[in-house]
Amino acid sequence: MAKEKPVKLTRLELEIMGAVWTLGSGSVREIREQLPEEKRPAYTTVQTIIYRLEEKGAVRRVKKIGNAHIFEAVVTRKAAHNHLIDELLHVFGGSPRSLMAQLVETGQLTLRDIRELEGTLAKLQANKTTTTADNSLKNKSGRGSKRRQGDAK
Amino acid sequence: MAKEKPVKLTRLELEIMGAVWTLGSGSVREIREQLPEEKRPAYTTVQTIIYRLEEKGAVRRVKKIGNAHIFEAVVTRKAAHNHLIDELLHVFGGSPRSLMAQLVETGQLTLRDIRELEGTLAKLQANKTTTTADNSLKNKSGRGSKRRQGDAK
């Protein structure tokens, strides 16, 4: 259920969603200020993108403070990232292996990284197995990391 | 030297470059037929994209057979893929680790895959060490693992 159509995000939209995800929620201005100043578009540019994101269903207005609307993300960071990965994987012929291989080949991923990951994963898996006696590698439940919106302008 | 500016490729352009990479070289028609028929645009569409790719310097005309131009890739598959990875990594905050983590989390990468990769890599590295007595994870020189493009359609 809940087909959650992919919601295709463009580069700039992603950039802005990044700010929204980090903020938790905020006004257009707050979201804009969250962006690194080197790449901080005009206020109205950010506003436009937010409107588009709203149309796409990636964010929504949750309330109004003064005359300013407060937005929050509807699409989770994880979901968005996942979509990106799928796209990349598609280009790589669907194989995560070749992707990994290239990461290694270009030195962006070291043997040490892999071992570390392996360790963590092995541990995690063992743990899960003892608690659930079964681990369907397909779980998508979004636990934790919910809010973090403190901000006093 | 040879700065090789990134050459940004769009989705369709990538699709077509994929055909060119697989073919090695070919005419517009051949390239088009290389595409899976479900997603095979009109002849002129492919032609247009190839022209654009040519302008971008991603492909070039190598010769002419009859009155047809034969194109071949200038940008390598690896270079293009690498660029894509970098972009994705940027979104992931530059960390390949989190990318990997998510691959694992969604079950697209299993513990087995990782172990296998680790094994291969360890072996490869050991090997390299014995032959060069030094491996700076930063080398970009094109040693080994050059081609591997056999694939009979």
Added chain:
DNA sequence: ACACTCCAACCACAGTTGTAGTAGGTTCAA
């Protein structure tokens, strides 16, 4: 020499993206 088939070159066009300006309400401090 024709009729066909295949190409190359252009041209067109709507939809998407990145960027931002304008006009006119709201708020709030004086």
Added chain:
DNA sequence: TTGAACCTACTACAACTGTGGTTGGAGTGT
């Protein structure tokens, strides 16, 4: 009650993308 400082809704627009039509020239079998 006024004006500065903010906001929201719109509008604009050029570049980029995906798609494909049109025209006219090149090759080739008969």
